[in-house]
Amino acid sequence: MLTTEEYFKSLLQKDFNRDDILDLSKVNFDPHQFIELINKSEKFEIIHSHDGPISVVLEENEKRIGDFSKMSTDFGKHIDGLYKENPPQFVILYCENEGLGEATTNFYDSKFIASILKACCKADNLIMNYIGRDSKIYPQKFIRQHPITKNDVIMIASRGFIQQDPKSDLSKMANLKELNEVLTLTNAIPPTCSITLKKYDLVLFDNYSFPHSRQSKVTDTKRKLYRIWFNALA
């Protein structure tokens, strides 16, 4: 098992000029020490979320309206930070407590989904409206380019609506057939990888290339992950 410092040193050796990073490591991880190491480095920058530099992913019994990330046993595929114009490039999820150990984290191949959609549907100009926790609408192009490799990737969210206006009347939409095709295809593609995170597991992944989801039979209030977002500087 790696220490936080050893893990950070391994990142310094790693080539981040690519779009296929999805790695699992065993680390005795201290998120605060990691943030300090990143802040001293010239290779990376931490991206803050609403929670600051470190988020705790913890399911809750109490239902929070509209925020499925806190209580849903099935939190659909999404990329993180869609309320930012440029969502973070990389995500670290670290398992502090595996809880019942039943929840799987699924990863999907965004480039593959984008290529299928482009081949089969008129998906080029669709807008995905993401509804943030603050209930504001954040529009994104549904298919956009990966920030490093410029490959096509999809912008997908659990609270995301692939149409021009999430409040519009679906029955009056001219492109309803294409939208249905896009949604059916997007939902039909299975994960490329599923992980049940155990204590000390740290998964690092490219946020644009690997939309992720969580599935569990039960709400697991003991399962505790830390989440950190960062970018690699050119």
Ligand SMILES: [Fe+2]
């Ligand atoms: Fe997420």
